[in-house]
Amino acid sequence: MKTYEKGISLSIWTLSWPIFIEVFLQMLVGNIDQLMMSHYSPQAVAAVANANQILNIFIMLIVVMSTATTILIAQYLGARNQSKLSEVCTVSLVLNFVFSSVAAVFFITCHEWIFTWLGIPPETMGDTSLYTTIVAAGLPIQAMYYALVAVFRGHSLTRITMYVALVMNIIHVGTNYILIFGHGPIPSLGVLGVSISTWLSKVIGLLIIVYLFKTLLQLQVSTSYLRPFPWHTVKSLLHISVPSGGETLSYQLSQTTIMKMVNILGLTVINTKVYVYVIAMLCYVYTIALSNASQVIVGFLMGAKRQDEVTNRVWHSMFLAIAINVGLATFFYITSDTVLSVFTTDPEILSLAHNVLLVEIFLELGRAVNIVMVGCLQAAGDIRTPMLVGIFGMWLCAVPLSYLFGIYWGWGLVGIWIAMAADEILRGVLFIYRWYSGKWKEKRLIEV
Secondary structure, eight states: OHHHHHHHTSOHHHHHHHHHHHHHHHHHHHHHHHHHHHTTOHHHHHHHHHHHHHHHHHHHHHHHHHHHHHHHHHHHHHTTOGGGHHHHHHHHHHHHHHHHHHHHHHHHHHHHHHHHHHTOOGGGHHHHHHHHHHHHHTHHHHHHHHHHHHHHHHTTOHHHHHHHHHHHHHHHHHHHHHHHHOBTTBOOOTHHHHHHHHHHHHHHHHHHHHHHHHHHOOOOOOGGGGSSOOHHHHHHHHHHHHHHHHHHHHHHHHHHHHHHHHHHTOHHHHHHHHHHHHHHHHHHHHHHHHHHHHHHHHHHHHHTTOGGGHHHHHHHHHHHHHHHHHHHHHHHHHTHHHHHTTTOOOHHHHHHHHHHHHHHHHHHHHHHHHHHHHHHHHHHTOOHHHHHHHHHHIIIIIHHHHIIIIIISOOHHHHHHHHHHHHHHHHHHHHHHHHHHTGGGGOOOSOO
16 A cells, blocks of 8 residues: 555656556557558558457447446545455456457457448458457457456556566567568468467467466455445446446447448548558557546545545646647648658558648647546546537537538548547537536545
8 A cells, every 4th residue: 555655646757658658559559450461452451440440449448447447446545445456356357258258249240240331342341351250259358458457557557567568569560470471381361360460469468467467466356256246346337437438439439430431432541541540549649648647646536535636637637638649740740741651652642641630630639638538537436427528529520520521522531530620629628617617526436
């Protein structure tokens, strides 16, 4: 407890930089796939992008469920309630495993119907189906991994998960190179190779973090915590994860719907969207770390009933996120041709991407506020507001405006990006107003 209190009192930078490296490395898993596949074939890039668009819906839900674990552990530590920690950990692992197993079966059996609805190009259907089937089979492994990552983060041990992510990515890059392009007696496997590589890196990551969990944390995972069944803990986890998952699911479904519009515009626009999205993730990856670190701090302070210290922490994180997101987006806009040359030299893609990245500057302004404020509101116990605001903005702003600007008015990908920027900025304004109102102070997640 003394070690934790010392860590939680440190600066946001001390908590966030290991999370930043970890999240950045996790994002590299998907982005390295895109980069390597871009040197294999354009059809393979589109296949992996469409598959990940669907798989990321579930993965983001698992991340949200795991975030609920982080928040509860941080609050119980702040409240000095050690007896609940092992129970929260056990219940989180059980929920993640059950949910992920159901999702894996769904994706494996129904993905072709989903991709047909998306209208992906016929020439990429085979590779998209192959990638989805193999990666979906490993979803329970990812779910268990994220649950244990959440436990470490809740204890402020962010460096541990950073090191595990580093090992996973080294393995993924090495096996990618061998399996995609072939090496020695191993033939070039293309999409099959990147699928196997992704699955293998997740298995090794889970084994490592399980070992570290048993070695470093004084927690137990046991069925004894399920008898009698801890409905209160389940209710607490679901109270956070269901509304938060609803907001995340709504976002992913809205992005999937928008991807369907992008698919109408052809392979060149699809690949442009993929490459620009890679750059966009580089803009906001540190903001995700800021949000996660702020959740640990806010959760601890709320559990310790130190609400008077929370607001300054939140504003500091938000303004820092805005500076980083907008600054990086501006840099990538100015240097777009140079940066995008890593992926392609197609002049049509370079020109379109340059125009889209101009809009990305304004999109990142809103996204910076949203990422931080959603995390802080959740950690403070104000769970429903992010869900309601998110659903409102996505389905009454982002999706209809994307169709209006991008398809109906013929502005293409630039129009779609303008619609998404308008959505992010609108939601950001609403979240700032909600926090300023102070209604989050009335919320409670645990019994102190």
